[in-house]
Amino acid sequence: MPTLRALECFVAVVDCGSVTAASVRLHLSQPALSHQLAALESEIxxxxxxxxxxxxxPTPTGLAIxxxxxxxxxxxxxxxxxGRALSDGSHGRVRLACVESMTVPVLAPILRTWARKYRDVDIELTEHSSADAMADGVAHGDIDLAVGPPSNRFTGRVAELGTEDIVAVIPEGLDLTDETAVSWTELRERSMVHYHPSNGLRVWIDAEASARDVALTPSTRTRSASTAAQLARAGLGIALVPVTALPSRFDGVVKPMRPPLRRTVVAMIGSPSDPLVQRFVADLLRRGIPGNRPL
Structure with missing residues (x-):
């Protein structure tokens, strides 16, 4: 198999028209260049x-090749x-995953900046309702970086980004609308807008309720936290939703939980040595979770 160096010597000699001029261009001695040419001719x-x-x-064969x-x-x-562009992070691709409620408040500002600063970087984004599903994607190499609540399934590198508050959306006219905050006991035997099993919030909220000896009574279920907030606003029951799932101009009745209910937000990192992933994680840590206290 011809070496690239031998091909480089051959092309330089043809371009320059002499071994002497080619050796000057390539910063090689004439004997070294002649050796490369002889090796290439022997190979062919x-x-x-x-x-x-x-x-x-060039001979006819030389012209042909x-x-x-x-x-x-x-x-x-x-x-x-x-390779150099990828290693310095000026080109490449980042495959992101995010829980759906965090796409706009957490990722969108960073993605907007990246679209302006890093035009040669492709961003692929998928949204999920389950941290376990994202963890599996990262572990299998399908996702480079996932943002959302932690998953017990993930054993790789994790960066804690902050916490997000879980609040109660109360139907108008309910007696709880006059309260400054809502306790778990006040949710007992109330109609609730809860989550489909595919949404990781269901298991987490049920565990939090069970730890306080409260059994929730779902009246309807949804896969989306944003939809849960709208269904509660429409009067179908109380919904516990992350504040990141509420639109900026949400006009429903929103109450904090008493005591405050928060969940950790992390970045699950599947490619910790990739410079683009490192840069994106740094931007996530710098921005944090809007409207919530940092860890």
Whole structure:
């Protein structure tokens, strides 16, 4: 197999028209360059250059392989340039995953900045309702970085980003609308807008309620926290939703829990050595979780 160095010497000699000029261009001694040419001709099995009284010119075989030799060198150069661009984080791809309620308040501001600053970086974003599903995606190599609540399934590197408050959305006219906060005992035997099993909030909220000896009474279930807030506003029951799931101009009745109910937000990192992933995690840590206290 011809080496790239031998092909480089051959192309340089053809371009320059002499071994002497090519050796100057490549910063090689003439014996070293001649050795590369001899090795290439031996590999191919026929002369590639015709030695003239003043200089050299390619043989018919040399002319026939010249374009391919140039293409091979160009491809090798692209490999190096692409690799360097990826290593310094100026080009590449980041495959992100996020719980749906955090896409707009947490990721959108960072994505907007990246779209302006890093035009040669492709961002692929998928939304999930389950931290376990994201953890599996990261573990299997399908996701580079996932943002959401922690998952017991994930054993890789995790960066804590902050906490988010879980609040109660109360239907208008309910007696709890006059309270400054809602306790768990006040939720007992109340109609609740709860979550479908595919949404990780269901298991987490049920565990929090059970720890306080409260059994919730779902009147309806949904896969989306944003939809749960709207259904509660429409009067179908009380919903416990992350504040990140509430639109900025939500006009429903929202009460904090007493005591405050919060869950941790993390970044599950599948490619910790990737410079783009490192940069995105740094931006996440710098921004934190809007409207919530940092850890």
């Amino acid at each position: 099995g026929t002369p590639l250059l015709e030695r003239l009284p003043r200089g050299v010119r 010249l374009a391919d030799a140039e293409a091979a060198l160009a491809s090798a150069d692209r490999v190096v340039r692409t």
